[in-house]
Amino acid sequence: MTVLTLRGVTAGYGDDAPILHDVSLDLQPGEVVAIIGPNGAGKSTAMKAVFGLLHLHGGQVWLGDEEITGEPPERVVARGVCFVPQTENVFPNLTVQENLEMGAYILTGPLDDRLDHVYGLFPPLLEKRNQAAGTLSGGQRQMVALGRALMLDPKVLMLDEPTAGLSPAYAQQIFELIGRINGAGTPIMMVEQNARQALSVAHRGYVLVDGRNRHQGTGADLIADPEVARMFLGG
Amino acid sequence: MGDLLIFVNFYLLPGLVLGSIYALGAIGVSLVFGILRFAHFAHGDMMTLGAYLALTVVAVTGANPMLALPLAMIGTAIIALGIDRWFYKPFHDKSTIVLVIASFGIALMLRSLIRVIWGVEIESYSVGISRPLVFFDSLRIAERHIWIIGSTVVLMLIVHWLLTRTRTGKAMRAVSDSPELARLTGIPTERVIKATWMLGAALAAAAGVFVGWDTQLQTTMGWNLLLPIFASAILGGIGRPYGAMAGGMVIGLAEELSTYPWIGTEPLLSPGYKTGIAFAIMVVMLIWRPAGLLRGRVY
């Protein structure tokens, strides 16, 4: 059964004109799906549509066989969908550890096991755990943001440009981590600027242009598509 | 009496008492601004409400204001929850100016209600004059000043503990840092807002009780303190509770110490201008460093 489905979503911010027009995306069990497209295409907006943060003019969002269209974010998170936004994805005045704890806000018991798990994935965070997240480097901040989303052991992980602004070495680490998390069974939907690398780790990809679906296919198919190559892969 | 003792008895201690009152009020203003993003103009009247609730407890039981303090804090917190539920919550998704105006309305309603219930006469907690405690022959400290400063220190430690050690307190800081990320992280914002009102109102009530205890109770007492309290919150960096604590202390001390004869034998500033200090500090901060000394938020 499909894990996550956007079906014909038309949505925008507040009373403004819609940004997304009849967008359909889906995520199958065990998959990594990459969403690529030019700046301003509506990729981030499509992710926010899952969390009830937009004004939906039409369409539906399903999690498995349950419709979650328009549900508030706290409910969607409680269902196991965790999201790392593109910008402002850490709480700068909270310490690294407090950021992680907030990721598991809805759990009431002790968090030691979850914290150990996340520090295991990101060893550099352990020694910085009492430092304010706003003082970290871009790469470490991205680790905090990812770690925060992994505190709940999510059923679905959604990442908006997890490697934006990172050095190639850091980006490589993040891609490896995405592979590992997915290898452990978590389906991942991610937006990436780094289209070639994203499509090579993804099982499938979508190309959004001007708030509409333009292309879709397996990662390999999209890389091989001449129009996609010309537009996003640097020829 | 030595010069130092005069300084301590008549300038430093009153400055610390005033600073405590401003700090307790400013923490709430700062928290509400950080989390709900609006300037809460009814905060002063919540202080007045706390002071009058304590007056009733003192009148009925004959107890010391210190014993009435917890009841006044709890009562004011509950009333603040009601105000949020029925008057502010319906506007949570509106522009913040709507909330600011609503809070003006609440300020007027609270003050009128207090006048209807308790009357317009000036009231006080105690009958007669209590003798100050005397230390080292001439250091005279009024017992109530010890209680006010001591309780403020305890309350600030509790606020610190809440904000850094409890799940809800950390969530309050998270919402203050980034409301959208907080929601996307699964933090129940409505619950955090309720906690903010309870904490802010309880501290406002404490400030009100201390004003009433130190001077007297008047229905305009809280409203009149709004300016220095906002100045304290701005000085500390709006949205930053620790900045508000420091800002309150600085402004309280500045107001009292400004009348000390620092140069020559005349007061540096005529006591009549004392209340202008907060206004001056606020204007200078807004021009020179609107984010506050601790770099709060600017909108």
Ligand SMILES: Nc1ncnc2c1ncn2[C@@H]1O[C@H](COP(=O)(O)OP(=O)(O)O)[C@@H](O)[C@H]1O
């Ligand atoms: N919070 C917002 N409010 C209003 N418009 C927005 C907001 N965020 C993005 N937009 C607009 O939505 C469009 C798509 O933006 P976005 O989804 O961020 O694109 P992408 O992630 O593909 O670069 C842009 O025109 C942008 O200006």
Ligand SMILES: [Mg+2]
């Ligand atoms: Mg984007």
